Amino acid sequence: MSSENIPRRKPRQQRGEQRMAAMLDAAAAVFAQSGFDAATMTAIAERSGSSIGALYQYFPNKLALARALREQYGEEMAQGWSALIADAAQLSVAALADRVFDLMIGFFDAHPAYLTLLNATLGYQRNADARQRLRAQLGAALREKKPEMDEAEALRTAKVALQIVKGLNPLYAEASAAERRALVAEFKLALQAYLKLRLHK
Known part of the structure; x- marks a missing residue:
């Protein structure tokens, strides 16, 4: 042979x-x-x-497992965000807010351990470069929607928008199924209102 x-x-x-x-x-x-x-x-x-x-x-130990999962989830979430941000300039503000939270809820549903690990004390912090890259991507998309917005303002707006999104996580984790739907609707309104105000021409 x-x-x-x-x-x-x-x-x-x-x-x-x-x-x-x-x-x-x-x-x-x-x-x-x-x-x-x-x-x-x-x-x-x-x-x-x-x-x-x-x-x-x-x-x-299980802490090492949990941190490895958080790292994996962070990478998957970053890929989803990159795809969404690529479409952001073509979306209305309302559609963008809907897509942002739909992405988050879809991720929670697909990874039920995510919220458990989010609320556990793991001593885990996402890579600062990855966070900054995401903010810069969203800032660039916002500038495409409002070209007269300077880079610093766009980055600040992106940071605040992402913090609004992040604010859902702890409330969503502790809420009932019915209350979760209501919370998502409220957060969509909050993000829509903020972005409409900042992107108003």
């Missing part, structure tokens, strides 16, 4: 990445179901189909 016909083994690195992804998925499920404080490494190992020893090889 020639070397070309010999089946190639999967690289160890790829297997390791797949195992790590399975562990993170399991951790997310356990955190969402039990909460961060009640979650155990044993439950996470069982859910991922790994031995407890294998789990500890990748993550020394």
Whole structure:
């Protein structure tokens, strides 16, 4: 048999990445179901189909798992924001506010552990460069909507707009399903009103 016909083994690195992804998925499920404080490494190992020893090889404790999930969620959220901001200049203010919060709620629904981890004391802080990049992207989109707005003003407006959006998170986490819908509607109004005022020509 020639070397070309010999089946190639999967690289160890790829297997390791797949195992790590399975562990993170399991951790997310356990955190969402039990909460961060009640979650155990044993439950996470069982859910991922790994031995407890294998789990500890990748993550020394559940805090490390939680921080890795927050990092992963931050990257996914950043991709969603980038796609939305690319469309921002073509959207009305009302449509932009709707899309912003629809993106957030869609993310919460797809990642139920996100709000659990958001309210846990993880000592985690998102990369400052990533935060600044997001603000700059939104600021640039706002300047496309109002070209006479200077760069500093656009960046300030973007910071305030993003802080309004961020303000939903703790209230949403503690609210009932019905109250969550009402809260989202209120935050959409708040963001619409602010952006309409700042973008008024």
